[in-house]
Amino acid sequence: MAVQAVxxxxxxxxxxxxxxxxxxxxxxxxxxxxGIVGENGAGKSTLMGILYGYHHADRGEMLVRGRPAAFRSAxxxxxxxxxxxxxxxxxxxxxxxxxxxxxxxxxxxxxxAGMARARAELARLGREYHLEVDPDARVADLGVGQRQRVEIxxxxxxxxxxxxxxxxxAVLTPQEADHLFEIxxxxxxxxxxxxxxTHKLREIREVTDVVTVMRQGRVVATLPTAETTPEGLAxxxxxxxxxxxxxxxxxxxxxxxxxxxxxxxxxGLGVERVKGVSFSVRRGEIVGVAGVAGNGQSELLExxxxxxxxxxGRIRFKSHDLDGSxxxxxxxxxxxxxxxDRQRLGLVIPFVARESAILGYQREARxxxxxxxxxxxxxxxxxxxxxxxxIRPGNGLLPTSAFSGGNQQKIVLARELDRNPDLxxxxxxxxxxDIGAIEFxxxxxxxxxxxDRGVLxxxxxxxxxxxxxxxxLVMHDGRLVGDVPQENATEQTLGLMMAGVPAGPSSG
Amino acid sequence: xxASAPTRSRPGWLAPALLPALNLVLAxxxxxxxxxxxxxxxxxxxRLLVAGAFGDGEAIGYTLYYATSFIFTGLAVAVAFHGGLFxxxxxxxxxxxxxxxxxxxxxxxxxPAVLVIPAAIVVAxxxxxxxxxxxxxLQASRGSHVVITTIMFNFIAxxxxxxxxxxxxxxxxxxxxxxxxxxxxxxxPQLHDVARALGLDIGRSPLNLSLLFALGxxxxxxxxxxxxxxxxxxxxxxxxxxxAVYAGIAPARLIIVAMSISGALAGLVAxxxxxxxQHRLLINFTGxxxxxxxxxxxxxxxxPVGIVLSAILFGALYxxxxxxxFDMPKLTRDMVVVIQGLxxxxxxxxxxxxxxxxxxxxxxx
Numbered sequence: 001m002a003v004q005a006v007x008x009x010x011x012x013x014x015x016x017x018x019x020x021x022x023x024x025x026x027x028x029x030x031x032x033x034x035g036i037v038g039e040n041g042a043g044k045s046t047l048m049g050i051l052y053g054y055h056h057a058d059r060g061e062m063l064v065r066g067r068p069a070a071f072r073s074a075x076x077x078x079x080x081x082x083x084x085x086x087x088x089x090x091x092x093x094x095x096x097x098x099x100x101x102x103x104x105x106x107x108x109x110x111x112x113a114g115m116a117r118a119r120a121e122l123a124r125l126g127r128e129y130h131l132e133v134d135p136d137a138r139v140a141d142l143g144v145g146q147r148q149r150v151e152i153x154x155x156x157x158x159x160x161x162x163x164x165x166x167x168x169x170a171v172l173t174p175q176e177a178d179h180l181f182e183i184x185x186x187x188x189x190x191x192x193x194x195x196x197x198t199h200k201l202r203e204i205r206e207v208t209d210v211v212t213v214m215r216q217g218r219v220v221a222t223l224p225t226a227e228t229t230p231e232g233l234a235x236x237x238x239x240x241x242x243x244x245x246x247x248x249x250x251x252x253x254x255x256x257x258x259x260x261x262x263x264x265x266x267x268g269l270g271v272e273r274v275k276g277v278s279f280s281v282r283r284g285e286i287v288g289v290a291g292v293a294g295n296g297q298s299e300l301l302e303x304x305x306x307x308x309x310x311x312x313g314r315i316r317f318k319s320h321d322l323d324g325s326x327x328x329x330x331x332x333x334x335x336x337x338x339x340x341d342r343q344r345l346g347l348v349i350p351f352v353a354r355e356s357a358i359l360g361y362q363r364e365a366r367x368x369x370x371x372x373x374x375x376x377x378x379x380x381x382x383x384x385x386x387x388x389x390x391i392r393p394g395n396g397l398l399p400t401s402a403f404s405g406g407n408q409q410k411i412v413l414a415r416e417l418d419r420n421p422d423l424x425x426x427x428x429x430x431x432x433x434d435i436g437a438i439e440f441x442x443x444x445x446x447x448x449x450x451x452d453r454g455v456l457x458x459x460x461x462x463x464x465x466x467x468x469x470x471x472x473l474v475m476h477d478g479r480l481v482g483d484v485p486q487e488n489a490t491e492q493t494l495g496l497m498m499a500g501v502p503a504g505p506s507s508g
Numbered sequence: 509x510x511a512s513a514p515t516r517s518r519p520g521w522l523a524p525a526l527l528p529a530l531n532l533v534l535a536x537x538x539x540x541x542x543x544x545x546x547x548x549x550x551x552x553x554x555r556l557l558v559a560g561a562f563g564d565g566e567a568i569g570y571t572l573y574y575a576t577s578f579i580f581t582g583l584a585v586a587v588a589f590h591g592g593l594f595x596x597x598x599x600x601x602x603x604x605x606x607x608x609x610x611x612x613x614x615x616x617x618x619x620p621a622v623l624v625i626p627a628a629i630v631v632a633x634x635x636x637x638x639x640x641x642x643x644x645x646l647q648a649s650r651g652s653h654v655v656i657t658t659i660m661f662n663f664i665a666x667x668x669x670x671x672x673x674x675x676x677x678x679x680x681x682x683x684x685x686x687x688x689x690x691x692x693x694x695x696x697p698q699l700h701d702v703a704r705a706l707g708l709d710i711g712r713s714p715l716n717l718s719l720l721f722a723l724g725x726x727x728x729x730x731x732x733x734x735x736x737x738x739x740x741x742x743x744x745x746x747x748x749x750x751x752a753v754y755a756g757i758a759p760a761r762l763i764i765v766a767m768s769i770s771g772a773l774a775g776l777v778a779x780x781x782x783x784x785x786q787h788r789l790l791i792n793f794t795g796x797x798x799x800x801x802x803x804x805x806x807x808x809x810x811x812p813v814g815i816v817l818s819a820i821l822f823g824a825l826y827x828x829x830x831x832x833x834f835d836m837p838k839l840t841r842d843m844v845v846v847i848q849g850l851x852x853x854x855x856x857x858x859x860x861x862x863x864x865x866x867x868x869x870x871x872x873x
Contacts, residue, residue: 348751
């Protein structure tokens with residue numbers, strides 16, 4: 001029998017009232033790429049935390065290469081040859097790649113000798129695993145894909161045999177993701193083991209050998225990837241059949257609703273993030289804005305919603321000028337806004353759910369008496385939205401923090417759609433949302449379009465843009481580099497535009 | 509998802525009730541160590557403290573009199589805190605409000621009491637609010653941190669009041685820097701007088717009508733914070749400023765409003781001290797109530813009910829503490845302050861230290 005790089009047996013983990021892992025057993029064979037899929041809150045991250053020494057299992061045991069192990073910290077895990085590449089990089093930006101790699105393992109009091117050794121080792125690792133990065137480049141100057149390679153190098157330099165990657169492609173273009181998969185395959189060839197946590201089924205199918213599906217803290221299946229289908233995996237994750245495609249009628253765009261001309265927006269530090277953008281959104285269409293995170297989409301969305309001052313340019317909505325408007329004015333004119341980051345913008349997490357469910361509309365007459373808020377109106381409004389959008393739990397007096405990501409998103413969506421807005425601005429509609437809820441949210445957005453409203457969707461998930469949008473704008477470095485009808489869009493063409501390669505004449 | 513996971517029950521009263529009680533016990537245990545170290549009997553000390561604070565009508569009256577000021581300042585700190593602001597300046601705001609109340613009372617010799625009292629409430633609140641408005645405005649417009657500016661405003665208030673009392677308001681022909689006594693029509697009724705009129709003897713104490721004002725203020729603060737759109741917006745701002753902007757709230761304006769309300773509440777301390785007890789304006793009449801208010805708000809979890817309860821606890825410590833210093837010569841006034849400090853440390857700063865072990869214990873049982 002082949003060696004198990006790591007084996008978990010009967011792991012149980014509670015966080016307060018939440019049973020995050022229930023009797024989880026997983027065996028990861030050495031020299032394989034093992035995928036773990038599951039919805040948010042299925043217990044994937046908890047399990048990885050236990051494996052990496054962040055959490056302690058309440059019950060169960062862990063074996064590393066056949067020997068029992070108990071980690072009290074990440075150092076213990078590293079010493080046992082387990083390395084982690086976090087979703088959010090843990091790099092010191094002003095340091096060079098080399099300095100980041102040796103940080104914490106400088107090898108003695110004097111830097112020079114250790115650095116020389118590290119430089120040689122880095123060159124070797126780069127050759128063997130397709131991980132070439134300039135060791136003297138400052139991390140601050142590197143792109144996201146390169147930074148991720150630095151993270152992988154860090155783990156390898158510390159002698160990791162088993163590499164855990166947590167949602168590694170969330171911030172990558174499709175091309176960068178492909179390169180990452182090449183690296184993972186190279187690692188496997190050299191006998192390393194990779195544990196890939198993701199919620200993207202495509203990645204699982206493309207790169208893993210074996211896949212474990214988790215649901216509600218349990219392992220529901222472990223299968224050779226070759227025997228799976230996307231539909232089958234989705235069904236295992238959600239526990240019921242799921243439609244992975246969005247069914248929608250052909251678009252029938254009407255009059256223009258929103259017209260943006262030469263819009264320039266700065267961030268808080270005065271750096272131009274949106275550099276002269278022009279486009280329009282018509283009634284009855286969903287316009288998608290694709291792009292790698294950090295290319296100005298967030299600033300664009302916030303400027304349209306009135307949250308960010310407009311440096312120059314024009315925003316016209318129906319017959320009103322929106323540039324220079326406050327969020328309250330924008331809302332009153334019939335623009336709904338589902339922000340990109342619901343925890344930072346869209347909700348007040350410590351508020352009880354029904355308070356969060358009126359955020360932005362707290363001054364509406366229906367919620368207010370002469371002086372006091374009308375609790376009954378809050379309660380009935382919540383009851384209606386919770387029922388209509390299947391928000392669970394349905395108790396509006398629970399703090400917003402007690403709701404899962406998908407249900408939090410439904411609270412925001414229900415609130416913004418409840419006013420039947422003419423234009424809905426949506427940022428990352430399904431970030432951190434389960435597959436089951438994704439289907440629901442997509443259907444709602446399409447229904448809004450079919451009711452002859454306009455929808456502007458910003459998403460870094462290309463699959464989502466391709467599934468939802470009737471027309472796709474591609475943003476790169478603050479500029480629109482493409483305007484592609486859905487029929488002509490493919491992942492390849494969009495991916496190239498996202499990387500800044502301008503569209504050829506044929507791609508539209 | 510996790511929402512459908514079976515849950516193990518944790519009693520809802522654990523956080524609000526059991527933890528503060530346990531923290532208090534821990535604080536008393538630490539105090540006992542201190543008392544043993546100075547060579548006194550901690551059990552006897554505790555008994556003296558409790559008797560001093562609650563032993564008879566007079567003791568209770570004094571305890572509640574102290575608590576009255578602490579309720580006002582605790583509420584002041586809490587309102588600012590719900591807006592994400594740390595108002596350290598309740599002391600100065602109360603002090604300046606004393607000036608306003610004194611000026612009113614000195615000038616209202618011929619006014620009927622029914623007119624003086626509402627006017628004094630307005631003036632106390634207005635002076636306190638004015639003194640807090642400036643730091644609020646500086647925070648909103650210039651980003652000057654209220655923690656710094658309110659502390660500085662305490663010093664300014666102190667210097668200003670000393671100057672006024674020594675040079676301007678002092679009663680001619682006397683040494684101590686205080687105004688002349690107000691005419692009795694401006695005095696707030698004291699409880700023992702009311703009780704005597706009803707034929708009851710409850711012992712003399714400075715407890716006066718302003719306790720009812722304090723409880724009323726607590727109720728209004730509760731309504732404001734949790735039952736009005738303004739309180740809603742204030743709490744949204746305090747929890748998450750970006751979400752508040754998203755919700756159409758202008759943070760700058762709300763910061764100024766919140767600081768002003770906070771200052772107004774602090775200003776009401778002047779009713780208790782100046783109109784209720786001293787009947788004149790004197791140096792440092794606030795006696796640190798503004799700072800105690802921070803601890804009261806912390807321990808009361810910034811909720812009016814918690815603030816009233818913790819204000820009574822601190823009132824008891826003040827009153828019982830001075831009795832203790834009187835009966836146990838080795839426990840000087842300073843030692844009593846040390847014990848009060850320990851209680852603030854454990855109940856305020858270490859508020860959550862016991863949370864985990866207790867939660868684990870409760871779940872196991």
